[in-house]
Amino acid sequence: MGLLDDLNPSQKEAVLHEGGPLLILAGAGSGKTRVLTYRIAYLIDERGVSPYDILAITFTNKAAGEMKERVRQLVGEVARDMWVSTFHSACVRILRREIGRLGMDRSFAIYDEDDQLRLIIDCLKTLNLDIKRHSPRAIHAAISSAKCELVDAESFARRVMNYFEKVTAEVYQIYQNGLYKANALDFDDLIMTAVTIFQLFPSVSEKYQEKFKHLLVDEYQDTNRAQYELVRLLSQKHRNLCVVGDDDQSIYSWRGADLRNILEFEEEFPEARTIKLERNYRSTRMILDTANSVIRNNRGRKEKVLWTDRGQGDPIFWFKADNEHEEALFAAREIRRLMGEEVRFRYRDFAIFYRTNAQSRVF
Structure with a gap:
């Protein structure tokens, strides 16, 4: 398959996985989206899996649309029959068909x-x-x-x-x-109600277990208990579950994300295979060495070390400000200083990252 030529050895190993539970530990910038889309294309083109039998879960509608388009570019229009959606969108599709069993109308x-x-x-x-x-x-x-x-x-x-x-x-x-x-559900009900129906009506659960012969989940480190249970129920028959995530990038515990879902994956699925994507295509060695030295101090994590062949890169400069105004002033002065050097920069060459939108106001 020609598309395998674009993959490094670890990525290729993940794409060619024969079957059964697969945990892909994908470090930042390691090409996880490519691996997911190429694996789907491989299943359709080389393994003869019907797109209708594949469910791919992402965390945003935008990511779902982009993934479906990438798969379409690889395998053609057959990709339109594939379920690529968020957890909530997938559950809405299921509930529109099955919620009558709980006494509610499908037009909820x-x-x-x-x-x-x-x-x-x-x-x-x-x-x-x-x-x-x-x-x-x-x-x-x-x-x-x-x-x-x-x-x-x-x-x-x-x-x-x-x-x-x-x-x-x-x-x-x-x-x-x-x-x-x-005759209404709130956002959290969508997943909880789908799980409830699967638990109360085994025939419904079996129907969707049979339908989704391959289940792929992105950003698995951000899943909560309800999402985990939905995935577990849907994958029970064929057990062709491929989850992609990075415990080092788990930042949503405050909204219910349970890091144990990824840390204990091999306990839930003893036959699981684990593949690490550690080659970073985005950063320099200096940045990765710094990140690795910090993250290795975390106690609850899967061991991995990101590396790159992009070169050492410029040193990292750290400035500690006393308040947000001093921080913004430093950034402005630094940009002005760089703009005045012999090497000509344009304003669009600079980026300022911040954790929350509220922090952007002072800039």
């Missing part, structure tokens, strides 16, 4: 965050609770977190430990009743 609405907050405020009013003393957003976050852990309203009520959790449990129950009466 999906409440956005504003809809959810309005309903929670209504629940608080029903309980005669002051919304100034009982934050709707905090209660919403607690309910969302519970759903990501597959904890329903009844289970949540049984484990309350304090006043806030007691109020949340009461709101949770009324909130779910309100959703049901409105």
Whole structure:
């Protein structure tokens, strides 16, 4: 297959994996998207797998669209029959067909965050609770977190430990009743309800297990308990599960991501094969050596060492500012200094990265 010529040995090994559970530990800049798309193309072109039998999961609609387009460029229009979507979009497709089993209509609405907050405020009013003393957003976050852990309203009520959790449990129950009466689901319900249907109706679970002969999941380090359980259920029959992720890039624990999903993958799937993508195509050796020296201090991680053949690169300069204004002033002065040197730079040659949008204002 000609496309294999574009891959390094580790990437090729992952693409050609015969079958069964596969954990691809893909360091930053190691070409994981290429490996995923090429593996899908290999399954279709060389192994004769029907695109209709493949489910590829990404974390954003944009990433899903880009992956499907890349596969289409490799195998042609047959790629249109493939399921490439986010967890939530895949669950919507399933629920439109199966939710009637829970007494809801397939035309159910999906409440956005504003809809959810309005309903929670209504629940608080029903309980005669002051919304100034009982934050709707905090209660919403607690309910969302519970759903990501597959904890329903009844289970949540049984484990309350304090006043806030007691109020949340009461709101949770009324909130779910309100959703049901409105024939609606919130965002977290999409995955939780799909998992519930699979657990309650084995025939439905078996149908989708048979359908998805190959399941591929990107950014696996960012999956939560509900997403993990969905993947586990769907892959039980054929066990052709390929997950790609990097425990060193896990930054979403605050919204439910469970790093154990990737760290304990081989325990859940004892027959799993692990392939490490450690060659970095993006950075210089100086940057990688610095990153490796920092990340190796993490205790809970899969051992990997990124390397590159791009050369040593310029030294890394570190500046510690006392506040955000001093930080922005330093960046501006440094750009002005570089613009004034003999080597001519343009403003578009510079990039300033920041962690949150709020931090950009001072710049």
